[in-house]
């Protein structure tokens with residue numbers, strides 16, 4: 114759908130060079146919501162702007178549905194861009210125009226009649242839930258309502274793709290969820306492919322199908338959202354995920370937890386139906402190990418449970434080791450966080 118091949122983008126200001134993108138390659142799948150996360154300066158916005166050539170890559174190719182954008186004439190590129198909507202953090206609405214006129218703006222020169230434009234705008238107002246606000250001005254709207262106008266405007270030309278740059282960063286958590294739900298609805302019902310930049314794993318978790326973790330202009334890690342949430346490989350990915358799973362706080366807390374020689378603190382992580390089996394009680398019964406849960410966190414991501422538990426095992430060394438082995442055999446990730454035998 115959107116194919117980026119070896120994109121390099123170098124900015125030059127006052128003789129200083131900044132390589133914002135370094136050989137960035139990725140294939141965004143049709144109909145998916147792909148999230149891009151990374152620290153400030155990683156090159157996320159640059160990347161997004163390269164997708165519709167608002168930013169011209171220094172080298173590399175951008176292909177949309179197999180067509181290389183660089184090969185298009187200005188007129189063809191303008192047409193292509195109409196099929197790529199954009200949504201911004203600060204909404205970028207025109208203050209002196211009503212909601213209706215803001216949404217109408219991209220339909221200028223579309224060849225549609227006044228009646229057709231009116232019909233289209235009313236459909237969009239209905240879709241984003243702003244029918245009663247069509248004659249309001251942006252200053253009379255809340256942040257969430259402004260972003261709904263931004264979304265309606267982005268959808269005006271029936272795009273195949275929507276690019277969102279920090280679309281929810283200026284919104285409170287509740288409004289964020291409602292905007293993410295709207296984006297998901299647009300993705301599902303209209304089949305729009307969405308590329309979404311954010312700093313927050315919580316946003317990714319809510320709606321993305323796949324994820325790119327960016328660092329210094331590169332793809333550091335990428336993959337299916339469930340794979341990354343259940344088995345992150347890179348340190349930066351783990352760092353982003355620790356905000357979801359509270360890992361840092363747990364590790365700090367554990368430092369001060371005293372354990373006895375016949376105890377171990379174990380982290381257990383599992384995906385999907387491993388949650389339904391009563392493994393903890395089986396361990397107690399079969400291996401004569403006492404298991405007490407210190408922390409538990411279960412996230413439901415794309416209807417799949419991803420669990421992270423921190424459990425204290427108490428019993429004979431051999432029994433504890435057998436329990437760990439048994440869990441591993443049942444596809445439960447195990448990691449000894451603290452070992453009573455090693456603290457003496």
Ligand SMILES: Nc1ncnc2c1ncn2[C@@H]1O[C@H](COP(=O)(O)OP(=O)(O)OP(=O)(O)O)[C@@H](O)[C@H]1O
Pocket residue numbers: 124125126131132133151152153154155156157158159160
């Ligand atoms: N127009 C520009 N001229 C010069 N340098 C730029 C320009 N735009 C971006 N950069 C530089 O390119 C790098 C990547 O910037 P970019 O805005 O893509 O990062 P980002 O990941 O979107 O960051 P943030 O999360 O803060 O929005 C930064 O070092 C930035 O200073």
Ligand SMILES: [Mg+2]
Pocket residue numbers: 157158159
């Ligand atoms: Mg940015």
